[in-house]
Amino acid sequence: MTKERINKLLTELNRELHKAGDFDAETRELLRQLNDDIDRLAGDTESSALDRARHLESRFAADHPVAERLARELADILAKMGI
Numbered sequence: 001m002t003k004e005r006i007n008k009l010l011t012e013l014n015r016e017l018h019k020a021g022d023f024d025a026e027t028r029e030l031l032r033q034l035n036d037d038i039d040r041l042a043g044d045t046e047s048s049a050l051d052r053a054r055h056l057e058s059r060f061a062a063d064h065p066v067a068e069r070l071a072r073e074l075a076d077i078l079a080k081m082g083i
Contacts, residue, residue, distance in 0.1 A: 002077060002080075002081060005077060006038055006074060006077055006078070007038075009070050009073055009074050009077070010034075010035060010038065010074070012070050013031070013056075013067055013070040013071060013074070014031070014035075016064070016066050016067045016070060017031065017064075017067055020064055020067070027056070027059055030052055030055060030056055030059075031056060033048075033052055034049060034052040034053055034056065034074075037049035037052060038074075049078055050075055050078040050079060053071050053072075053074040053075035053078055054071075054075045056071040057071035057072045057075055
């Protein structure tokens with residue numbers, strides 16, 4: 001159930017970012033890495049998934065409140081999973 005929620009949030013976040021369309025290359029790369037990290041939740045990159053979600057949340061805070069909320073929710077779920 002939790003992984004399904006994470007995937008749903010990532011889909012929503014990607015949709016929101018696609019609508020905004022004004023993100024720099026570093027932010028797009030960070031999001032790609034977060035997607036990769038979450039795909040490998042059972043691997044060694046779990047802690048970086050949480051770090052990336054939190055970093056995205058802070059990047060979106062001022063200009064993209066929906067994306068910020070989605071990134072925060074992802075970070076919260078990952079933290080609750082102990083990642």
